[in-house]
Amino acid sequence: MAEVPPTDEGWFALHDFREIDWNAWRDAPVRRREAALEEAKSFIGEAEDIGDGESAIFTIAGHKADLLVLHLRPTLDEVERLERAFEQTTFGGFTEQTTSFVSVTEIGGYTAPEYFEDPESVDTGLRRYMESKKHPSIPEDAYVSFYPMAKRRDPEYNWYDTPLEERAEMMAEHGETGKGYAGTVTQIVTSALGLDDWEWGVTLFGTDAVALKDIVYEMRFDEATAKYGEFGRFYVGRRFPVADLDAYMAGETVPVEADESGETDEAATTGEHPGGHGGHAGDEHEHGEGGHPGGHGEHGAEEGEETDSETPSLRDELADLDVYGGKPHGEDVYALALYSEADPEELADEVYGLRSNFDHYDTHVKTAVYEPRDSGNAAVVSIWETESAADTASGFLSELPGVVGRPGESEDGWGTMGMFYTVDPDHREDFVDVFDDVGEMLGDMDGHRETTLLVNREDETDMFIASQWDSREDAMAFFRSDAFGETVQFGRDILTDRPRHVFLA
Numbered sequence: 001m002a003e004v005p006p007t008d009e010g011w012f013a014l015h016d017f018r019e020i021d022w023n024a025w026r027d028a029p030v031r032r033r034e035a036a037l038e039e040a041k042s043f044i045g046e047a048e049d050i051g052d053g054e055s056a057i058f059t060i061a062g063h064k065a066d067l068l069v070l071h072l073r074p075t076l077d078e079v080e081r082l083e084r085a086f087e088q089t090t091f092g093g094f095t096e097q098t099t100s101f102v103s104v105t106e107i108g109g110y111t112a113p114e115y116f117e118d119p120e121s122v123d124t125g126l127r128r129y130m131e132s133k134k135h136p137s138i139p140e141d142a143y144v145s146f147y148p149m150a151k152r153r154d155p156e157y158n159w160y161d162t163p164l165e166e167r168a169e170m171m172a173e174h175g176e177t178g179k180g181y182a183g184t185v186t187q188i189v190t191s192a193l194g195l196d197d198w199e200w201g202v203t204l205f206g207t208d209a210v211a212l213k214d215i216v217y218e219m220r221f222d223e224a225t226a227k228y229g230e231f232g233r234f235y236v237g238r239r240f241p242v243a244d245l246d247a248y249m250a251g252e253t254v255p256v257e258a259d260e261s262g263e264t265d266e267a268a269t270t271g272e273h274p275g276g277h278g279g280h281a282g283d284e285h286e287h288g289e290g291g292h293p294g295g296h297g298e299h300g301a302e303e304g305e306e307t308d309s310e311t312p313s314l315r316d317e318l319a320d321l322d323v324y325g326g327k328p329h330g331e332d333v334y335a336l337a338l339y340s341e342a343d344p345e346e347l348a349d350e351v352y353g354l355r356s357n358f359d360h361y362d363t364h365v366k367t368a369v370y371e372p373r374d375s376g377n378a379a380v381v382s383i384w385e386t387e388s389a390a391d392t393a394s395g396f397l398s399e400l401p402g403v404v405g406r407p408g409e410s411e412d413g414w415g416t417m418g419m420f421y422t423v424d425p426d427h428r429e430d431f432v433d434v435f436d437d438v439g440e441m442l443g444d445m446d447g448h449r450e451t452t453l454l455v456n457r458e459d460e461t462d463m464f465i466a467s468q469w470d471s472r473e474d475a476m477a478f479f480r481s482d483a484f485g486e487t488v489q490f491g492r493d494i495l496t497d498r499p500r501h502v503f504l505a
Contacts, residue, residue: 003164006109006116010134011053011072013190014079015101015146015201016086017065017235025094025249032090037246040091044242047071047082055082056138057245059254060237065098068146068237070138070203072105099233101148103190103201107133110171129398136188139388141255142205142239145212148198148232159228170224177219179396182354183384184211184361186392198232205239207363207386212236333365334390337466339377342402344369347378348457350400358382363389370454370464373432377404379454379464421463427494428461435465441483442467447474461496 025033047055053073060068069086071079079102086092107130109116115130151159159167178187188203206212219225240254248254324337340347348369358364365383372378382397384390397403423431435453442448447470456462469475478484 002161005164007191008107008116008134009191010105011074012076012079012104013201014071014083016069016071016083016097017060017099018067018069018095019098020066021094021096036090036094037249039089041242041245043086043089044069048242054138056239057242058144058237058239059248060235064233064235068235072136072138101192101201102195103192104195105134105136106189106191110168126399129395132395137391139186139205139391140239141386142207142388143209143212143236144239145204145234145236146201147234148192148201150199150230152228152230157227170222174219174222174224177222178215180357181211181215182396183358183364183389183393184208185215186388205388207389332385334384334387336382336390336394336397338380338397338400339404340380340400340402341377341404344371344378344457346401347380351380354396358393361389368462369457371457372452372454376452379466381464421465422496423461423463424494424496425461431463431494438483442478445478447471
């Protein structure tokens with residue numbers, strides 16, 4: 001008997017594919033249709049906001065289905081109950097389930113057997129990354145491709161009687177192919193052995209629909225797929241906010257396009273942002289163009305309040321990976337940052353390898369390694385144009401060597417990160433001198449823990465500033481001070497571009 005690799009399971013998944021009875025919908029009275037839509041939006045909206053697990057709704061292109069309702073929950077009972085509850089809604093009465101797929105999230109022991117032998121002994125970043133695969137997040141704005149698959153059991157190519165070492169090598173090759181799509185494609189792999197007709201389900205999410213085709217195409221040439229892969233039907237579509245269900249049923253484009261103010265039609269009247277992001281481009285509170293050593297924007301208090309609420313779901317997920325994320329105020333980008341105690345040169349080699357893959361995608365803005373001037377941990381900063389791309393990249397970044405938490409971090413602390421302080425080369429030493437002066441002043445302020453200046457390994461004019469405080473109020477006291485105002489003015493004179501700032505509660 002061939003050796004059986006270990007597995008570990010997380011949340012149960014239900015892919016519920018629905019076909020709409022369009023004739024019945026058109027013939028129904030307007031009031032019944034309106035009531036059906038409100039009930040469906042309420043049901044899915046409440047399911048999206050439930051404690052453990054997630055739910056989402058997607059369009060499906062082609063004849064195989066019209067909608068996909070995806071549920072992730074801790075138990076099989078919960079997903080089965082949600083399936084029945086949706087069927088009993090008025091809107092559910094206008095639909096028919098064309099197919100479904102029942103499975104459970106799974107991680108396997110091919111590429112990280114040490115995790116299964118002693119999870120506490122492995123690198124923190126790897127352990128938390130593996131845990132995140134068991135309890136994944138569904139990207140908010142992404143195309144989706146779902147397909148079931150199995151491994152062949154033919155006389156010539158039988159996956160299950162192939163030696164474990166050979167299977168592990170093939171899966172490692174498969175994983176390397178996947179890393180080439182970091183930042184643009186993420187996946188949820190679920191096991192259906194004993195639960196459904198196929199052995200696994202693969203759900204791919206991408207900011208670019210063509211990338212979903214590209215990754216499947218390239219992986220077909222991996223030995224694990226070329227010799228041993230078997231596939232069922234493919235389903236493709238796109239996630240949309242449940243608030244846009246009216247637009248979907250009316251034949252309009254979803255997600256609903258934002259107007260010139262950056263809001264959807266519904267958001268403009270309700271004040272809500274269906275995409276889940278509290279801020280948007282064109283916000284009336286523009287970010288100041290100036291910068292300053294040790295501070296974070298001309299209107300620190302107001303900016304801190306707004307950015308704290310912009311990406312809570314992403315931050316909650318990344319916090320467990322020691323990767324910190326946020327949306328800089330007034331920007332259409334998402335910033336990730338992490339600290340590593342690894343040798344900076346070793347860290348840089350790893351980061352540059354990742355960056356060569358990241359650069360293949362239009363959603364990637366920048367990834368760089370920053371070293372402290374004196375002692376301390378290096379930082380890695382990665383900037384992306386979409387939250388889903390940043391979320392995908394975070395998984396690869398969390399696997400970097402020696403990932404650790406923020407210096408001085410504790411549960412009740414508050415931190416800020418200032419990125420892209422691009423200094424005029426003629427004023428670099430002036431910038432550093434002022435930072436040192438501000439640092440001495442900060443040392444005497446109540447609640448200040450540490451402020452560090454780090455420098456891009458590839459560009460000494462590119463700076464990164466991180467501060468830790470006992471509380472947000474302590475940091476705001478500095479941001480309101482006269483000394484802070486003076487550094488803002490100074491920064492305007494010597495920076496070649498405005499910095500980007502992320503406030504991290």
